[in-house]
Amino acid sequence: MEFFATYVLNFAFAFASMAFIVLGLAIAFGLLGVMNMAHGEFVAIGAYSVLVVQQAGLPFILAVPLAIVACAIVGALIEWLVIRHLYRRPFDTLLATWGIAILMRKGIEVAFGRSFRSVDPVMPGTIKAFGIDYPSYRVMLIVLVLAFFVALYLWYQRSNTGLRIKAMVQNPGLAAALGVDTSSLSRMTFIAGVVMAGIAGVLIAPLVKVAPLMGFDYLLNSFFILVVGGLGSIQGLLTGAAVISGGDTVLSSIFNQSAGYIGVLLISILFLWMRPNGICSDR
Amino acid sequence: MHRRDFMKTATGLVAAGAFAQIGAIRQAAAAGSVKIGILIPMSGPAGLFGPSSKDCAELAVDQINAGGGVLGQKIEPIYVDAGGAPAGVTQSALKVWKGQGARVFIGMHDSAVRGALVNLFKGQVPYVYTPVYEGGACGKGLYAIGETPSQQLKPVIPWLASSKGASKWYLIGNDYNWPRDTNKAAKGYIAASHGTIVGEEYLPFAVDNFDSNLAKIKQTGANAVLVTLVGGASVGFNRAFASFGLSDSVLRLGTLIEENTLAGIGAQSSKNLFSSAGFFAAVDTPTVQAFDKKYADKFGPKAPALNTLGESCYDGLLFFDALAKKAGSLKVADLDSAADKGVSYDSPRGKLTYKKGEVASNIYLAEASGASFKIVKTFANVSSGATCA
Numbered sequence: 001m002e003f004f005a006t007y008v009l010n011f012a013f014a015f016a017s018m019a020f021i022v023l024g025l026a027i028a029f030g031l032l033g034v035m036n037m038a039h040g041e042f043v044a045i046g047a048y049s050v051l052v053v054q055q056a057g058l059p060f061i062l063a064v065p066l067a068i069v070a071c072a073i074v075g076a077l078i079e080w081l082v083i084r085h086l087y088r089r090p091f092d093t094l095l096a097t098w099g100i101a102i103l104m105r106k107g108i109e110v111a112f113g114r115s116f117r118s119v120d121p122v123m124p125g126t127i128k129a130f131g132i133d134y135p136s137y138r139v140m141l142i143v144l145v146l147a148f149f150v151a152l153y154l155w156y157q158r159s160n161t162g163l164r165i166k167a168m169v170q171n172p173g174l175a176a177a178l179g180v181d182t183s184s185l186s187r188m189t190f191i192a193g194v195v196m197a198g199i200a201g202v203l204i205a206p207l208v209k210v211a212p213l214m215g216f217d218y219l220l221n222s223f224f225i226l227v228v229g230g231l232g233s234i235q236g237l238l239t240g241a242a243v244i245s246g247g248d249t250v251l252s253s254i255f256n257q258s259a260g261y262i263g264v265l266l267i268s269i270l271f272l273w274m275r276p277n278g279i280c281s282d283r
Numbered sequence: 284m285h286r287r288d289f290m291k292t293a294t295g296l297v298a299a300g301a302f303a304q305i306g307a308i309r310q311a312a313a314a315g316s317v318k319i320g321i322l323i324p325m326s327g328p329a330g331l332f333g334p335s336s337k338d339c340a341e342l343a344v345d346q347i348n349a350g351g352g353v354l355g356q357k358i359e360p361i362y363v364d365a366g367g368a369p370a371g372v373t374q375s376a377l378k379v380w381k382g383q384g385a386r387v388f389i390g391m392h393d394s395a396v397r398g399a400l401v402n403l404f405k406g407q408v409p410y411v412y413t414p415v416y417e418g419g420a421c422g423k424g425l426y427a428i429g430e431t432p433s434q435q436l437k438p439v440i441p442w443l444a445s446s447k448g449a450s451k452w453y454l455i456g457n458d459y460n461w462p463r464d465t466n467k468a469a470k471g472y473i474a475a476s477h478g479t480i481v482g483e484e485y486l487p488f489a490v491d492n493f494d495s496n497l498a499k500i501k502q503t504g505a506n507a508v509l510v511t512l513v514g515g516a517s518v519g520f521n522r523a524f525a526s527f528g529l530s531d532s533v534l535r536l537g538t539l540i541e542e543n544t545l546a547g548i549g550a551q552s553s554k555n556l557f558s559s560a561g562f563f564a565a566v567d568t569p570t571v572q573a574f575d576k577k578y579a580d581k582f583g584p585k586a587p588a589l590n591t592l593g594e595s596c597y598d599g600l601l602f603f604d605a606l607a608k609k610a611g612s613l614k615v616a617d618l619d620s621a622a623d624k625g626v627s628y629d630s631p632r633g634k635l636t637y638k639k640g641e642v643a644s645n646i647y648l649a650e651a652s653g654a655s656f657k658i659v660k661t662f663a664n665v666s667s668g669a670t671c672a
Contacts, residue, residue: 003501115331116515120551124526126527133527135526135528137526138526209515209519252495253498257492257496
């Protein structure tokens with residue numbers, strides 16, 4: 001029973017962290033048709049923000065505003081220079097952002113070196129959850145992410161901005177004719193996506209290896225989640241994250257990490273083949 | 284002056300300058316220098332060993348050059364990043380060997396890379412392999428001087444069994460020959476100390492999520508974990524290990540957890556963490572203290588932490604200097620026959636003698652106390668048990 005609880009919590013953590021990391025990519029791809037290959041690098045910017053804040057001797061929480069500012073500036077620059085010319089051309093954005101991703105990785109290498117870094121643990125220690133001791137920081141993260149998704153869902157369903165975004169996604173021409181400033185709305189949506197990636201990077205930084213190449217792994221998993229879950233809805237994103245992290249957790253527990261990775265690849269290939277629009281697709 | 288003439292003159296001057304420079308380089312080479320390729324990890328999971336390795340190599344180069352160099356030839360070090368996959372490192376080494384004319388190689392990198400380099404060099408160029416390794420690396424022109432499992436584990440495992448109650452061992456390492464061979468040796472020592480193995484796992488280098496391994500360690504009821512993960516993987520594992528509260532009840536022993544890895548793990552995650560090696564900066568023998576001071580004097584208080592892997596680069600160069608002196612040449616055949624007779628060198632670890640692949644040295648068991656090591660037990664003059672007949 002005790003071990004079962006460990007596995008359930010491990011799954012919950014994997015699910016929450018993956019769902020939060022993929023959110024920014026889902027926003028850019030699902031809403032704007034921008035396949036942002038530099039998504040992982042924004043996660044890395046978030047993680048390095050923690051390093052910068054801790055090296056300056058400041059509290060961890062200040063990494064959040066730093067990551068927001070850094071990602072928003074870089075995101076705005078990229079949007080203005082490249083992305084705005086390429087909305088709704090997924091393949092072109094894929095190539096362009098892949099180049100940007102390489103540039104960003106090299107930039108991180110120049111600024112922080114090629115070697116990996118680790119940041120100080122935050123909220124060390126464990127708390128009792130479901131009868132077992134589980135790291136407090138992870139429990140906090142699970143709760144935070146779930147609360148955030150509920151809030152996001154409600155906001156998107158009920159707010160005017162959510163309505164405008166939906167209008168823009170469904171028919172950009174008509175939305176513009178009706179007075180929606182689609183270019184500004186697209187820019188804000190793209191920036192919101194990369195800022196979410198940065199915040200995700202801050203939150204996972206105390207638990208992972210912070211390195212210039214770290215973004216790539218998160219990009220891959222994020223794509224698998226979108227392939228399985230389907231684009232354009234929060235439900236799809238959560239379903240995808242559940243399938244991918246669940247498959248990974250179960251297979252890694254029974255066999256090993258390599259089996260988990262192979263399992264995730266197989267699931268993704270099966271979906272691309274049998275159900276290319278994913279589980280929850282409205283198209 | 285007309286612009287065209289100016290260009291001509293300028294070009295001529297530049298060309299003349301370039302020729303003069305080439306001449307100068309040739310002259311320097313003729314006056315006697317030996318290029319030594321120093322292979323150390325500057326990227327990848329072992330990248331955190333790089334800075335201290337480079338600094339220690341520099342110390343040795345300065346010291347040997349101040350004394351006149353290797354057989355009267357000044358050392359010109361060429362540093363090569365050996366932190367990548369074996370195929371890439373082989374390419375870089377080939378460039379330095381055939382392209383830049385390195386005549387000796389000193390290597391402080393993983394065993395998989397060593398295997399690839401041995402295939403590349405085929406005994407045509409002397410190659411000193413310095414770090415902790417699995418033992419039994421023999422071949423023409425290959426000299427492995429690092430600690431082996433029969434030094435780091437054979438005396439240590441029984442001590443941990445009797446003093447700390449380590450009886451149910453879980454073995455976890457990266458998936459290549461060093462962890463696998465180390466664990467093969469460890470199994471014998473654990474059985475001899477009446478312990479049992481409750482789990483054994485090998486992870487790819489890229490793994491950064493240890494949740495399933497930690498759940499298994501918990502499930503098996505292990506009370507000791509032998510960690511043969513490398514660099515970044517070791518840091519990630521040990522941090523996650525402590526975050527799950529396992530460090531309160533389960534001890535960890537690492538044979539590659541040196542000062543920089545410990546700094547990465549951090550004071551909050553280092554409870555019940557042991558490391559065994561032939562060198563720790565905290566060892567209080569006069570030779571180690573003198574070396575610590577020399578290192579601190581040259582590189583300052585912010586220098587990368589001194590450790591067994593970095594120090595092994597210093598040893599590697601000093602060993603090669605002594606070997607060349609004894610052989611009186613840089614030819615592999617002469618060096619090999621000198622090595623068979625036994626070569627002594629003054630290491631910070633003490634006066635060591637390499638003979639037919641075997642080195643004996645003191646082995647220290649250190650326990651982490653916060654983010655630094657405290658020596659808890661010294662095993663005197665332990666043989667590496669590696670012999671090349």
